[in-house]
Amino acid sequence: MNVPDDFTQKEMLTGMWWRHLVAGGVAGMVSRTFTAPLDRLKVFLQVHGTKQTKLVSCLRNMLAEGGVWSLWRGNGINVLKIAPESALKFMAYEQAKRVLRGSSSRDLSIYERFVAGSFAGGFSQTIIYPLEVLKTRLALRKTGQYSSIADAAKKIYAKEGLRSFYRGYVPNLLGIIPYAGIDLAVYETLKNYYQRQNESEGNPGVLLLLACGTTSSTCGQIASYPLALVRTRLQAQSK
Secondary structure, three states: OOOOOOOOHHHHHHOHHHHHHHHHHHHHHHHHHHOHHHHHHHHHHHHHOOOOOOHHHHHHHHHHHHOHHHHHOOHHHHHHOHHHHHHHHHHHHHHHHHHHHOOOOOOOOHHHHHHHHHHHHHHHHHHHHHHHHHHHHHHHOOOOOOOOHHHHHHHHHHHHOHHHHHOOHHHHHHHHHHHHHHHHHHHHHHHHHHHHHOHHHOOOOHHHHHHHHHHHHHHHHHHHHHHHHHHHHHHHOOO
8 A cells, every 4th residue: 555656757768667666566575475474463363353362372373273384374365466556556646647747747746646646546456455355365264265366256256246355445445545645744754854954965865765664654554554454354254
């Protein structure tokens, strides 16, 4: 649900933009695979957690039920959806920027970037949302319940119908707005503050931009988390 990257005119003309997207996609696959056990724990606690549920006991139960490899349940589809989600988000973001700019070549304001980013996130999520539902169901599945992604989709459709693939869609869509707005606003505020305080140093370094991005993303996640919790609970519901 991240705000799409902004590419310069030079990067667009030289084809550097698609290299950034590919590199980001590969990095996303690696990072999601490494953090998959934590992601599955999060989903379990969101759906089945109570005041008495502890992280260690939840992890112990998952290992007892399915072994070590069960910690990566749902990771396959989580990795597979990176490419279509990134492509759709980039396409929608660029189109939204063209509409907002009109015939001028000016840079977009932070508010216009927020509108474009929210639209791009909403558009891409609308298309790939069934994969999000499948990811949640696969993460929560018991041993032997589904043999593959296709088997899960087939069984869910046969039992619950097409509408089940869009359970939790509305809170998910509503969560994009505060996330995108806060993520973008905090990032730009921190970066601009640094540049004002250190005008002689030129552009911020990679580590500083990473710190700004981490802080802004964390703030966005905190603000939108209640809606994410509602979304996951609805995704996990079955007839």
